[in-house]
Amino acid sequence: MARYTIAGVEVNRVSLKNLLLGDKVIYIAYGFLVFALIGMIDVFWDRYFLVSATAFDAGLFPGNREVAAAMKEAVFGSGGEVKREAPWSLYIVNYMYMIYVGSGIVFLVALAELFNITLIKRAAAGFLTLGLGMILAGLFTILVDLNILHLHWMLLSPRYNSGMWLMLPLYIIYIPLIVLEIYLILSHHTNLAKKLALPILLMSLAVEFLEFYVQAKLFDMNSARHLWTTYPLLTFYFMISAFTASAAVMMLYTFLVYRNTDRTKCAAMMDLVKKITLYSVIALGSYEATAYLFIDKKWAGIILFGDFKFYFYAYLLLAVAIPFVLLFKERSSKLAKVIASVSIIIGTYLGRIIFVYGGNAYPMSDRFGIGFEKYGEYEAVKEIVFFMPSWGEAAIVIGSLGIIIFVYRVINLFFSVSMMREP
């Protein structure tokens, strides 16, 4: 393949046809992106074009059956994209998962860079691109969640001390730093890459801490989101589970990218990542085993024995038990590692869902300080406990996978980030 050298980086010459229709990976990305597009159309239609009847309409047309039917739909029906009872749902699950896991990958790669772990350093550019893709996928999800037509007010009327603005400067620095690190690796500036690893590592941790502060601490005052704040040391849960998922994603990535090109290095790298994954799984299991000693017993009861028990045990089984059994052996097969990775990825995602939906769904509010009150707003969905996400919401989450694949594939096509490099 013909190459140019620009600023010390070899850039592959890629034809437009190759860029847009080159291989099966791009078709997989397109498949997911179609979901994103359909989801956005669905969400925006519901949000901006759905006509909703109000009390005014009832006053203007008293006794009108159509208005009455429309009002009934508006109050009790499934119309409208955003529901009061599920204000932060699948969007926030996906956003937090992607941001945390993406930052976790960046953190682990930066750590490997600092400690000269050659195996990881060889594939660092690819790992970092994957982490970057996940962070961008998370930002895509949350962007769709916001009222896009009014987003210009973020610039026209900013309130910088609010939680959301806390993250913006961080991302403005963090994302370019990851890009710069990829550049330094590709341009063989190994010493500079190592020096930059420390601030990147610290910023990855800052992202994990600050995201918790911004997202979870907001729940501190809201009793309907009681689950978030009753859980002891929740920030550590978020971080440990994110690192577990990050290691799992890295193991799966290693298998998918290197299984045919460099089998020996692939096996060695998978073994190394396996160890990181195993330690993370043990840490996560230890956390879950001890957390309930400190949690409010009512909430512990709900999670352990109540309506959330199946989801919670599924999370424990997939994120902790199955991977532990598969990875604990001295020599796990590749297949076992892949199954463990997929299991962790699904399990930790389920863990995020439990926290977001659990807080939203369970009608347990002590707003008046005189015991848990009757919370009629959840009656309609009591049977299913979880609020089912709308089709559009689910499609956007599926579409975010397309963002990861697309970002990775395009960068890889031009810069061959998946290539193993001698550090």
Added chain:
Amino acid sequence: MNFAMALDYQSCIDCKACEVACKEENGVQLGADKQRIWVTQSEKSIFGEPFVVLHPSQCNHCQDAPCVDVCPTGASYFAIGGIVMSNKETCILCRGCMEACPYDARFVDDTHVAVDKCTFCYDTRIVKGEMTTACQATCPTKVRLFGDLDDEEGELVQLLKHRKFYVLKENEGTVPKLFYLLPEHDMNYAMNSVNEETNIYTWDEFKPLIEKAKTKRSSQWQDIQ
């Protein structure tokens, strides 16, 4: 001016008149639960007999409102008189304010694609010089009394001077301005309305908290006329 409301909640009969009036005035779907205004039933039992406490509620218009702090665009703000407002034009629907509110007083208004809440009828009545809210005006049992905390001779402060009261979730430090008047002549009702940790206040005890919070926040009050 420092607008607030006292609620003689023992008189509430859950007739929904306040809710209908509020929703009609503000174009909210009738029947939509917990949008702008609501009445919550807290159920208990005394010697096996069920006992229901009705708590009419809405935005508490906190003096030290967390919803204002978390808003990234200033869509949540204080209007003159310390009324917490929500601007539909600048709301980006991040829902941070909904999460920050300890009283679950905010909701997404699908017709405007923005977060909405009780405004003490600021835009529909108060700016026009009226001194009553739709909910107060329609309540048949006179549960609600809207007024000005700065007016020592006013009806609201006079009532607070003569009755003991409490506020919701005081430990959140938001200094709310919905004052729940403790039932005077029915100790059973009073005891079932509050828990052991609820602080019961007199006006002289609570006034310094109000003044302190007002001093802290009044520079942020905006004139929307």
